[in-house]
Amino acid sequence: MLPIAGILDVLDNYAFVRTSGYLPGTSDVYVSLGQVKKYGLRRGDAVVGAIRQPRESDAGNRQKYNAIVKIDSVNGRTLEENEKRPDVADLTPIYPDTRLRLEGTPDAQLGRAIDLVAPIGLGQRGLIVLPNHTAGTALLGELAEAVRANAPEAHLMLVLADAQPEDVTHLERTIRGEVVAATFDRPAEDQATIAELAIERAKRMVELGHDVVVLLDSLNSFARAYAQAQHTPTRPAHDEIDEFALGQLKKLLAAARKVENGGSLTILATAHHGTGIAADKTLLREARRVANSEIRIAKTRAGVAPVVDLAKSRTLNAGTMLSAEESSVLDLVRTALHDDDAPKRVFERIRATTSNAALLAEIQRSGGLA
Known part of the structure; x- marks a missing residue:
């Protein structure tokens, strides 16, 4: 047996474990649709298993791709654990409620600007x-x-x-x-x-x-x-x-x-x-x-x-991931941006402060961008 590992790509009539990344390669391993169904595999699964080591006598007539003969784990779990996993389509989607901040160093104005007007x-x-x-x-x-x-x-x-x-x-x-x-x-x-x-x-x-x-x-x-x-x-x-x-x-x-x-x-x-x-x-x-x-x-x-x-x-429904204080400051910024010279003033304030926290505190104290 030879160990193999890769990402499962399920096509119309067969499947492959892509062993060299996400694109087709010569070392890919064949998986039948019967095996996909039997083990509850899904496209994008990280599969670890084994193939039979090719014999030298088979070199002239062996199939183009080796077939998987054993599956040890799927996404780091056993086959038994894998059977109990949910399907993402059946999970309940909700509004994002955890902030993903993009602010980095004080000089990285791109992330700070996004956090300010379009929170992610x-x-x-x-x-x-x-x-x-x-x-x-x-x-x-x-x-x-x-x-x-x-x-x-x-x-x-x-x-x-x-x-x-x-x-x-x-x-x-x-x-x-x-x-x-x-x-x-x-x-x-x-x-x-x-x-x-x-x-x-x-x-x-x-x-x-x-x-x-x-x-x-x-x-x-x-x-x-x-x-x-x-x-x-x-x-x-x-x-x-x-x-x-x-x-x-x-x-x-x-x-x-x-x-x-x-x-x-x-x-x-x-x-x-x-x-x-x-x-x-x-x-x-x-x-x-x-x-x-x-x-x-x-x-x-x-x-x-x-x-x-x-x-x-x-960002739509940004309030679900912001505190009441952050929401009120964001509303102040949004209202002020209707003025023609407001964007210029905002970027001046971004450059003049070391963080968005300092900028928002300053806006809140002054009640706006003026």
Whole structure:
């Protein structure tokens, strides 16, 4: 016997344990649908088991993939324990009630601005709307470090489609979390697979009571991948999107939730606007219907750090995770942002204070931003 371990990917007629990550590889292990049903396996399960060691005499005629013959554990539990786990679809979703702060060092103004006008909670479905030609990878890298610093017990995943290979290497070496990526040289099917399998993996952890944070870049790339990966006689053009792709993306976002007396899945996904492509406009409109938090990034000059558009960023039902005092200060800020020069004054106050706690105390004492 040879031990194996990996993530289970269930397809239409068979399944594989992906032993080299989230994408297909030559060392993947075949699992029949009968075994999937027998052991109650689900897509995204972390499977540990064994295969028969191939004999040298079988080298010329053995099957392309080795078949699993023994399963030792699923998600770190025995098969008996695995049978009793709940299905995330049967758990009760509630409003996020635990704050996920993104404030880091005093110089990291991005996280502080988000905390101020669009608070994020564990279980949030957040949309980060970027101007055209603004890369989301570096921005999510900064947010990943903030998540790791403020919620070290949460499982962090950074999911990238159509990524630059060197960006992936940099993130793998610097991010203290799981980087799941398909570079631009991978086929469309692989781009779509990593999004689905990563979210399914996150759902399996939520079923076990864990908090998972997924940073996803970008919805535009995943939409194009879904459109091009379809096995149909006529596929959409590269700059088009169809109902199937929209449905898959909305399904990915809809997976985010806080479950009652359990774990949570937080998804913050980037999407671009102002691209001049009708499909991107449609995508953004549909994604907004699913998201319950929107963080708008203002258009800036090249080389300037991303800045949050304070007036256009907001979170629905933020009061469920804020104290009464925080809610009242947030209302003060929100009311003041209707003035044309208010965003400038807020950023001046952010730069002049060492933390949001100090800033909010100052706003509360003065009764506003004046």
